[in-house]
Amino acid sequence: MKNFITINDLPNFKKCVENALIYKIDPFIHNGIGKNKTIGLLFFNPSLRTRLSTQLAAQNLGLNIMVMNLSTETWALEFEDGTKMSGIRSEHVKEAAAVISQYCDIIGIRAFANLTDKNKDEAEIVLNSFSKYAKKPILNMESSTSHPLQAIADAITIKENMPKHKPKVVLTWAPHPKALPHAVGNSFTRMINHIDADYYIAQPEGYELDSRITKNAKITYNQSEALENADFVYAKNWASYSNYGQILKTDNEWMLTKEKMKITNNAKFMHCLPVRRNIIVSDEVLDNKNSLVIQQANNRTFAAQSVIKLLIDGIS
Amino acid sequence: MKNFITINDLPNFKKCVENALIYKIDPFIHNGIGKNKTIGLLFFNPSLRTRLSTQLAAQNLGLNIMVMNLSTETWALEFEDGTKMSGIRSEHVKEAAAVISQYCDIIGIRAFANLTDKNKDEAEIVLNSFSKYAKKPILNMESSTSHPLQAIADAITIKENMPKHKPKVVLTWAPHPKALPHAVGNSFTRMINHIDADYYIAQPEGYELDSRITKNAKITYNQSEALENADFVYAKNWASYSNYGQILKTDNEWMLTKEKMKITNNAKFMHCLPVRRNIIVSDEVLDNKNSLVIQQANNRTFAAQSVIKLLIDGIS
């Protein structure tokens, strides 16, 4: 595999999940393949799970690791072409990416959506600029529009908890005080195409995700309809996509509660974390044994390890 | 050993000090025991000695190391139960600790006292929340009320400089422009119980440490009385404990000077560092050959190594 930008880059999604589960049993079976190779992990945004699980995954494969916080440790980067660089941005990504690619064999990048300009976010300027100028494999550690490592971890977690029947999987919007990107919702939705499931997305009017991504899903404005008899309920906030980056609804009507979970088929609860308690979901649901959020986070390590293995294979 | 929260957690204090001195002679005798294990070092506060010495100690034992600055690199954490998380804290420690504990075999935490709410500080909310939700060994890298790695390093240093007679050891309060926690004073005092010494604590009125901790010490408001014939003088500032977190005295009457040291028994000078020159102690005392502060800092590595070894033993 040359780059890992979305899960569509995977040569074989099912195989990637299976390999992750093998790493979960023995993380060190390939601990020599990273020898004398270096992964650079570049963070434009905060990170807990991604930072630590990707680092651990790389360690398990024997890679050297260099972590850099782009917003605090180095020069502010310019991404526009042809600019007269007289402002605070003192280095162009053309140089930065080309330079870093000489020091690293694989480059992981985390760069969130700004949620102010849809075109810019969808152009994935940071990720694609690095991809264009770096000439080394790029590992998406959450970009403007996708979070594929999370989606693979989610797939692993669903597989580990799969009922015997074809499951009903629900992605439901939930409230949040800040405008959040669509990356997790997008990638989860793309991922579900690889699973034999009835897939519903529930959200208030105005919060529909990009229809090019959700075209195979059953979409509803009725959260109860979606939750009814569900086997997996994934809660997540995102800002409006049509009214790009706006918060349209601030009440707690869509918060996931114990009462709402009662109409599900004893559903497993999922969230990518970090999660705001009693805003997105009530304590009772999150602390219930049916909550998979900690398991999802654990599977981030093996998702990353499975993907990085493919990137190493691509350069070996 | 399951956790290292205070020196009382050590199965055998003397043995821990002895092992540290063995590591000081050969740091690499156990450099295979950390293989394929990972220590996460989490910093909520600034650190120089603790950060570098703990990292070095972990390296000497062959551990993988992941360092994270909680205040700048990841999400602000919520520690209160039942909160509606609508503010700036976007992740609850319940999730953060449980997640991190899946990526790490040992978790080191540095989280200072806030000095605004005695009950909260004494509840050791950060350390105990991680201990409760992480389910992995916790290494105290300085908490609200204790700094046990420093105390072990101090014990090593005293042992290396022990006179032939039973020593007089003095902990004296000294002035400082900012309100500082009681952690070092507490842990040094607890540690002295393991040493055969006459132990005095001198401080101005209103600056008495927690009497539950100092119950075996001779306490005086007269610095000269304490210094007289002393073999070790440990200077340290702390804010008022009774008038919690307040600064009651701002003049330099209690600064440690060359003149004051003259009434000691050619005492060794100790401080945990960082130390404010000519505020806590005069240049002359700090630059004198009797100053042990650099030696204390060196021993931090071997104290940490001795403690981490015990934590590894507990999970192997």
Next chain:
Amino acid sequence: MKNFITINDLPNFKKCVENALIYKIDPFIHNGIGKNKTIGLLFFNPSLRTRLSTQLAAQNLGLNIMVMNLSTETWALEFEDGTKMSGIRSEHVKEAAAVISQYCDIIGIRAFANLTDKNKDEAEIVLNSFSKYAKKPILNMESSTSHPLQAIADAITIKENMPKHKPKVVLTWAPHPKALPHAVGNSFTRMINHIDADYYIAQPEGYELDSRITKNAKITYNQSEALENADFVYAKNWASYSNYGQILKTDNEWMLTKEKMKITNNAKFMHCLPVRRNIIVSDEVLDNKNSLVIQQANNRTFAAQSVIKLLIDGIS
């Protein structure tokens, strides 16, 4: 080699460049010599190339690496002697350097000029304080007045692109919105003494570099005269040295353009990066195949590796 403060510390400049080129062919030929040794990389200022290339160089030699951001992760340091430390600086470099030197076998330091006080900058207070109190080899990762790792990388790059005739090498001042230090200009100039070249420095009046350093160079206020028939053109901004730290010229008259490059001998373009596009140099020149800036950055790794090897030799 005991310390690496300027390129004058190198026992043999040519040999250092040759060794770097050997590392460029096989970075891992000496990957055992750093075993059980630790390099501490201390950053007082932002860094991209230096941080990553030095880290990579150290990894290639098998060193353990500890990176610390002095401005965000630890205590603010005091450098003045005899101060009453009542302000924001809570630790003196005397202690900090002595302490760090116990945790590290080699100490890399990056500390830029402040450009407010020429005497202080020329005293190299940070670097020399560490050198004085640390008692371990110091690696200059750019100081107030010099950037010798960059100069070695530049020498490697020139060697790789050397024409058959004695080259004309030009260092030309270029505009910049901020006041920048003289470190790169100084070190490049010192380095050229080791190369058989005709060396010109061009700058507007008032921007002359320190004449003690430039004494062997041909100095001109006429950029065209310098560029004419040049084989290498190194563009770089610096603030005024005589009118210390001031910006005297803000127009783009001295920006390096395609038109200006036409009067050269098809010159190679050089810059240490980060470079402000269309301020220092036009896109056309930077994106031309004659631009060596990415190659220079790549050679930073091997320059650092060659130098660190000498520092390890000095302690082995």
